[in-house]
Every structure is written in structure tokens, then in C-alpha cells.
Amino acid sequence: MLGIGSLAKKVFGTPNDRKIKSTRPLIDQINALEPEFQALDDEGLRAKTAEFKARVEKGESLDHLLPEAFANCREAARRALGLRAFDTQLMGGIFLHQGNIAEMKTGEGKTLVATFPAYLNGLSGKGVHVVTVNDYLAKRDAEWMSKVYGALGLTTGVIYPQQPESEKKGAYAADITYATNNELGFDYLRDNMKSELAQMNQRGHNFAIVDETDSILIDEARTPLIISGPSEDRSDLYRSIDRVIPDLTEAHYTLDEKTRSVTYTDEGNEFLEARLLALGILPEGQTLYDPESTTIVHHVNQGLRAHKLFTRDKDYIVRDGQAVLIDEFTGRMMQGRRLSDGLHQAIEAKEELEIQPENVTLASVTFQNYFRLYDKLAGMTGTALTEADEFHEIYRLGVVEVPTNRPIQRIDEHDQVYRTAREKFEGVVKAIKESHEKRQPILVGTTSIEKSEFLSQMLEKEGIPHNVLTPASTSRKHRSSPMPASSAR
Ligand SMILES: Nc1ncnc2c1ncn2[C@@H]1O[C@H](COP(=O)(O)OP(=O)(O)OP(=O)(O)O)[C@@H](O)[C@H]1O
Numbered sequence: 061m062l063g064i065g066s067l068a069k070k071v072f073g074t075p076n077d078r079k080i081k082s083t084r085p086l087i088d089q090i091n092a093l094e095p096e097f098q099a100l101d102d103e104g105l106r107a108k109t110a111e112f113k114a115r116v117e118k119g120e121s122l123d124h125l126l127p128e129a130f131a132n133c134r135e136a137a138r139r140a141l142g143l144r145a146f147d148t149q150l151m152g153g154i155f156l157h158q159g160n161i162a163e164m165k166t167g168e169g170k171t172l173v174a175t176f177p178a179y180l181n182g183l184s185g186k187g188v189h190v191v192t193v194n195d196y197l198a199k200r201d202a203e204w205m206s207k208v209y210g211a212l213g214l215t216t217g218v219i220y221p222q223q224p225e226s227e228k229k230g231a232y233a234a235d236i237t238y239a240t241n242n243e244l245g246f247d248y249l250r251d252n253m254k255s256e257l258a259q260m261n262q263r264g265h266n267f268a269i270v271d272e273t274d275s276i277l278i279d280e281a282r283t284p285l286i287i288s289g290p291s292e293d294r295s296d297l298y299r300s301i302d303r304v305i306p307d308l309t310e311a312h313y314t315l316d317e318k319t320r321s322v323t324y325t326d327e328g329n330e331f332l333e334a335r336l337l338a339l340g341i342l343p344e345g346q347t348l349y350d351p352e353s354t355t356i357v358h359h360v361n362q363g364l365r366a367h368k369l370f371t372r373d374k375d376y377i378v379r380d381g382q383a384v385l386i387d388e389f390t391g392r393m394m395q396g397r398r399l400s401d402g403l404h405q406a407i408e409a410k411e412e413l414e415i416q417p418e419n420v421t422l423a424s425v426t427f428q429n430y431f432r433l434y435d436k437l438a439g440m441t442g443t444a445l446t447e448a449d450e451f452h453e454i455y456r457l458g459v460v461e462v463p464t465n466r467p468i469q470r471i472d473e474h475d476q477v478y479r480t481a482r483e484k485f486e487g488v489v490k491a492i493k494e495s496h497e498k499r500q501p502i503l504v505g506t507t508s509i510e511k512s513e514f515l516s517q518m519l520e521k522e523g524i525p526h527n528v529l530t531p532a533s534t535s536r537k538h539r540s541s542p543m544p545a546s547s548a549r
């Protein structure tokens with residue numbers, strides 16, 4: 061017997077079925093328009109774009125324009141690439157335009173799917189960003205699909221690392237811009253550090269279509285992009301403050317060894333204020349309690365900590381002109397590690413070493429916050445349903461499963477989930493053993509050499525013969541066929 065839930069599904073369809081069905085009238089309209097657009101010559105297709113743009117300008121909604129724009133795009137792609145978009149691809153394009161995540165299985169042609177909503181939304185002239193996971197894909201997709209946009213009379217740009225500013229600006233000014241999430245995020249940060257509007261490269265965040273959405277929007281959601289750099293040189297300030305510290309007496313401050321903090325007493329504050337004024341560190345008429353004094357107060361505190369809480373040869377040693385920290389548990393030197401917030405500089409001043417500039421975060425943003433900037437966001441991926449809840453929670457994005465153009469031949473097995481890495485590797489070894497007994501050849505991919513070697517040890521114990529490929533063993537193979545000179549940089 062059917063439960064109420066599954067009975068309802070039988071009668072009304074699942075929510076996904078209903079979404080699929082809702083696109084039917086639009087797809088029928090696009091199909092019906094096909095002969096009309098096929099009859100246009102190449103110039104006619106571009107003239108259509110001009111007409112659509114004018115209609116958008118006059119206030120016609122993109123939703124209303126969708127059937128004609130999609131029909132025009134389908135015809136342009138057929139001519140430019142020799143690919144006639146399937147109904148399922150139009151369907152994916154509709155879902156993207158509506159700001160959803162379209163789940164379309166691998167090989168269903170998502171690269172082409174993106175051109176439909178990109179073209180439609182590009183008609184507004186506000187720019188569309190198509191986001192990919194790596195620079196190779198950004199370039200490949202831009203080159204491939206620019207033929208379609210070109211046939212429609214729209215321009216395509218691509219963003220890549222270390223791109224000259226002038227070119228970057230042009231790429232962002234294009235109707236459709238292909239870029240990786242990394243480059244987009246960093247360009248956003250770099251724009252934010254500029255002092256003039258005219259220097260900015262990005263011209264707003266209108267609509268983004270994110271390919272491989274699950275990895276960009278979920279796996280990397282909280283990854284912060286950070287631009288850091290040396291702060292202004294404050295060596296003189298550190299040195300001047302350092303000279304004041306030895307004159308302090310125990311009545312001037314209290315130490316808390318446990319939390320490694322210091323506080324000045326009222327007496328200490330008065331004493332410091334007078335000294336700092338005399339030295340000209342504190343400007344005439346300014347007290348330590350004024351908001352403008354925050355930086356000075358901070359460094360005076362750090363100076364005191366450096367002198368009273370950090371002991372040479374216990375907490376740090378001086379070596380080759382540098383203050384090197386010592387790990388309090390192991391007693392080892394922590395080469396390259398520095399205390400933050402000017403504390404390391406205060407120690408350098410105390411030891412009369414050269415003062416290294418502080419590295420400060422100048423700008424930072426997470427992918428999650430970057431992509432929330434867009435007025436409209438859409439995504440496409442081969443696998444999104446498992447993360448549907450997260451997409452909804454973080455980005456308010458719905459996931460729609462688009463049917464494949466032809467019935468799937470492949471059997472998609474469920475993911476195996478293990479509680480511990482140990483259990484996972486045991487599971488892997490078991491699967492390898494089973495295949496090996498059937499005399500099947502097996503290729504095992506891991507994410508690191510360490511993991512490959514770990515697995516190799518486990519296989520050894522089971523007596524399963526195998527080879528481990530490491531970068532060293534594969535590069536030997538490359539050496540016999542040298543790269544063409546033109547690709548060597
Ligand atoms: N309408 C079409 N007719 C015929 N071939 C098509 C059509 N659309 C796409 N293809 C072809 O399908 C192949 C796969 O396309 P594409 O790489 O865009 O798939 P995808 O969905 O992005 O896959 P993946 O999930 O692996 O990234 C390409 O070789 C492309 O030329």
C-alpha cells in the first residue's frame with residue numbers, strides 16, 4: 061500500500077516534477093519560434109539583439125523576453141558551434157535565469173546551457189559573470205562560447221591571473237565575463253583598496269552563474285581571500301617607546317604572568333603621559349585617554365610586555381640579527397614565526413635589532429560573502445542535491461534536478477560514508493581485494509603522496525601486488541619527451 065506522501069507524489073508529482081513541468085509552456089514557445097529565427101540571416105540574429113536591448117530599455121521584463129531571446133541564442137549556437145541545444149538544456153537555462161541551482165549530470169552540456177541565461181541577462185547591459193573553478197576552464201569556456209555571443213552581437217571577456225590592468229578593465233566591461241572565483245574575489249578586494257572610482261575594474265555585481273557550484277559555493281564558502289602587505293614603517297615609534305620603558309618602576313604597572321598581560325596604574329599613566337609629551341611622541345595638548353592616542357597606548361603596552369614578560373634565551377633567542385621565538389613546550393626554535401600586533405617589533409626594539417615591518421591584513425572577504433553581493437545568483441553542477449539544505453540556508457538558492465536528455469545508462473552508486481579515515485582505508489583495501497581476486501586491473505587515486513604510501517603499506521600487508529606512482533616516477537617519463545620550447549616560460 062502507498063503512504064499518503066508517496067500517493068500524493070503519484071498523483072501530483074514531486075516538487076521537482078512540478079518545477080520541471082512549469083517550464084513546459086516556455087519550452088514549447090521557444091520551439092515554436094525556431095523556424096522564425098532559422099529564417100533570419102546572421103545579421104538578422106544580431107539585429108534581434110539590438111531590438112531586445114531596446115525593449116529592455118523601454119521597461120520590458122527579461123522574463124517576458126525569455127522565449128525570443130532563448131530562440132535567438134539557440135539559433136546562434138547552432139550556427140556558431142554546430143550544437144542545437146536540447147530541450148533539457150533550455151530547461152536548465154530557464155532555471156538558471158530564475159536564480160536556481162540546476163543539477164545537470166556530467167556531459168549534459170552545461171557550458172552551452174550557461175549561454176542562454178547569460179545572453180538574456182546580458183541584454184540589460186549590466187554585465188554577467190560566468191564563474192568557473194580554474195583558469196583553464198575560464199579561458200576554454202570563454203573562447204568556446206564567445207562564438208555564440210559574438211554571433212548574437214554581444215562581447216565576451218575573460219579574467220586571468222596577472223592580467224594587465226587595462227585589459228582587465230576591458231574584460232569586466234564586456235557583456236559576458238568568464239572568470240574564476242579566486243580572481244573575482246581578489247579583484248573585488250583590490251578594487252576596494254583603490255582610492256578612485258575610475259580605477260575600479262568591476263562594475264557591479266549583477267548576475268553570476270557559478271559552474272561546479274558545489275565546490276565553489278559550499279566547499280569553499282568560508283575560505284577567506286586575504287590581501288596582506290607591510291604596514292607603514294613605524295620603527296621610530298617602536299624605538300622611542302622602547303627608551304621610555306626602562307624608566308618605569310614597579311609602582312607604574314601590574315603584571316599578570318598567567319595571562320601574559322600588563323596594565324598601567326594611574327601613577328604609571330601620569331608618568332608615561334609626561335614622558336611621551338616631553339619626547340614629542342604625544343602631541344602637545346593630547347592625553348593618553350584621547351581616542352587619537354589609541355595606537356600609542358597600544359604600542360606602549362606592547363613595549364612593556366616585551367620588556368617584562370618576554371625573557372631573552374627563554375622565550376626567544378637572538379640569532380643572525382633576528383628575534384626567534386622558542387616553543388615553550390618543546391624548547392625548539394620557531395623559525396619564521398612572529399608575534400602579532402607589534403609585539404615582535406617591540407622585542408626587536410628592546411634588543412636593538414632591525415625592526416621588520418608588520419604584515420597586516422589590508423582586505424579580506426570570504427567566498428560566501430562575495431557571492432552574496434550579486435543581485436542574482438545561479439549555479440550549475442553535476443551533484444547538488446546532497447547539499448540542497450546548505451544552498452538554501454547560506455544563499456537562499458533552490459536546487460532543481462534537470463532530467464538528462466536521454467535516459468541514463470550509467471549506474472550512479474551512492475556515496476559510502478565512513479566514521480574514521482582508518483575505516484575508510486580498510487573499506488578501500490577490501491574493495492581493491494575483491495576486484496583483484498576477479499583479476500581486474502585497478503587504478504587508485506589519492507590526494508597526497510603520504511596517503512598513497514599509507515595505502516600501499518596496507519596493501520602490502522594483504523599481499524596485494526601494486527605500484528605507487530609518485531611525481532618523481534612520473535616525471536621520468538616526461539623527460540624522454542621534452543616540452544616544445546614555445547610552451548616553456
Ligand atoms: N546540444 C548539444 N548537442 C550535441 N552535443 C552537445 C550539445 N551540448 C553539448 N554538447 C557536447 O557535450 C559535451 C559535454 O559538454 P560540457 O562539457 O558542456 O558538459 P558538462 O555538463 O559541463 O559536463 P561536466 O559536468 O563534466 O562539466 C561537449 O563535447 C559538447 O560539445
Ligand SMILES: [Mg+2]
Nearest residue numbers: 167170171271
Ligand atoms: Mg562543465
